[in-house]
Amino acid sequence: MSDSPDYSAVRKPLLEASALPGHCYTSDGFFEMERDRIFSGAWHFAGRTDELPQAGDFLVVDTVVGAAIVCRDSENGLHAFLNACRHRGTRLKDTGGCCAGFVCPYHAWVYAHDGRLRSAPGMDATEFNKDDYSLQSVWLETWGGFIFINFDDAASNLLTWLGDLPDTMQGHDPESLVCTRRFDFTIKANWKFVIENALEAYHTGTVHQTTLGAQRSESVATTGQWDALYVLSDEQKSIATLPGEFQAFPFIHSLGEKAKQGTWFTVIYPCLQLVFSQDCVWWLDIKPVSVNETSLVVGGCFPTSTVALENFTQGAAAYYHRWQTATAEDNAIAENQQKGHMAGLHAAGRFSSAEHCVHALDNWVLDQIFGELKR
Numbered sequence: 001m002s003d004s005p006d007y008s009a010v011r012k013p014l015l016e017a018s019a020l021p022g023h024c025y026t027s028d029g030f031f032e033m034e035r036d037r038i039f040s041g042a043w044h045f046a047g048r049t050d051e052l053p054q055a056g057d058f059l060v061v062d063t064v065v066g067a068a069i070v071c072r073d074s075e076n077g078l079h080a081f082l083n084a085c086r087h088r089g090t091r092l093k094d095t096g097g098c099c100a101g102f103v104c105p106y107h108a109w110v111y112a113h114d115g116r117l118r119s120a121p122g123m124d125a126t127e128f129n130k131d132d133y134s135l136q137s138v139w140l141e142t143w144g145g146f147i148f149i150n151f152d153d154a155a156s157n158l159l160t161w162l163g164d165l166p167d168t169m170q171g172h173d174p175e176s177l178v179c180t181r182r183f184d185f186t187i188k189a190n191w192k193f194v195i196e197n198a199l200e201a202y203h204t205g206t207v208h209q210t211t212l213g214a215q216r217s218e219s220v221a222t223t224g225q226w227d228a229l230y231v232l233s234d235e236q237k238s239i240a241t242l243p244g245e246f247q248a249f250p251f252i253h254s255l256g257e258k259a260k261q262g263t264w265f266t267v268i269y270p271c272l273q274l275v276f277s278q279d280c281v282w283w284l285d286i287k288p289v290s291v292n293e294t295s296l297v298v299g300g301c302f303p304t305s306t307v308a309l310e311n312f313t314q315g316a317a318a319y320y321h322r323w324q325t326a327t328a329e330d331n332a333i334a335e336n337q338q339k340g341h342m343a344g345l346h347a348a349g350r351f352s353s354a355e356h357c358v359h360a361l362d363n364w365v366l367d368q369i370f371g372e373l374k375r
């Protein structure tokens with residue numbers, strides 16, 4: 001990165017603007033600024049409340065600024081705490097599951113579902129009060145069954161962050177959704193390449209030529225820290241299964257008129273994509289690992305009434321096939337894009353009119369890094 005990079009071309013109106021300079025995708029220094037100015041105060045997606053139906057069910061959430069556990073207690077409450085023992089900081093769990101309590105693998109301190117220290121063997125000679133050594137709690141909020149955590153107590157609350165997204169998506173009745181599948185991917189590419197790709201339909205006729213095919217999209221007016229691309233359905237079916245495939249499931253019964261005609265590909269800044277389609281909702285949980293590596297979890301959700309259908313397993317296979325196929329195609333192109341940037345010689349190009357969400361995201365990133373810190 002040069003001493004004083006020039007971002008003025010990114011700041012111009014869409015059709016005059018250039019994309020972010022190459023170093024924004026390859027520089028450790030830029031990535032560190034993103035970690036400090038964006039991810040340290042961000043709402044990190046943790047999973048769905050329906051994935052934790054029983055007392056003791058827990059999820060492990062790894063982010064670039066901290067690692068947490070989200071757990072259901074016996075009173076139906078949800079808790080989030082750091083995934084680090086209060087004795088000498090050992091990581092407690094690597095994957096989600098269900099447990100009677102969290103037993104540290106080092107010296108066997110045991111914590112309850114709400115993070116309280118229950119026992120600390122061999123500590124009798126030490127003067128200390130167990131109540132002072134609960135796991136460190138992390139701020140947790142939910143909307144529509146989606147769980148979010150934040151490591152910064154000074155951040156805006158979740159509903160302020162989401163702005164008018166809950167109103168726009170209320171017809172999808174998100175509370176009634178059930179997550180039925182997750183798919184895990186590791187992508188050798190910067191996180192912005194992954195979310196940028198998910199926010200434009202300009203590429204679908206080429207990258208997904210033999211699968212999704214070309215798509216028509218529109219912009220969406222939003223308030224709050226989110227944006228969306230609205231993709232129209234050309235047939236009387238959702239785009240959650242591949243064109244020509246059997247439309248397996250009925251539309252969500254409470255959809256409004258606009259929701260019946262298309263799909264919102266949202267971004268909840270910085271990089272969570274919730275996709276609201278006519279018959280299902282899916283997410284792209286994009287989490288940066290390093291400047292050139294990103295973890296991606298794709299999760300698929302259906303209304304409770306759909307999951308109860310006799311042909312659910314059979315019908316859901318078409319959706320799972322679509323998510324796996326299109327995601328693999330998108331991941332491959334993001335890795336190609338990263339390779340194209342690695343020599344450091346790439347000069348930023350221009351945007352098409354279909355890339356308004358990419359332009360908005362890139363400007364949002366610059367706002368966070370170089371603007372006044374607003375959380």
Ligand code: FES
Pocket residue numbers: 085086087088089090104105106107108109
């Ligand atoms: S580090 Fe956990 S019990 Fe020692």
Ligand SMILES: [Fe+2]
Pocket residue numbers: 197198203204207208326330
């Ligand atoms: Fe794509």
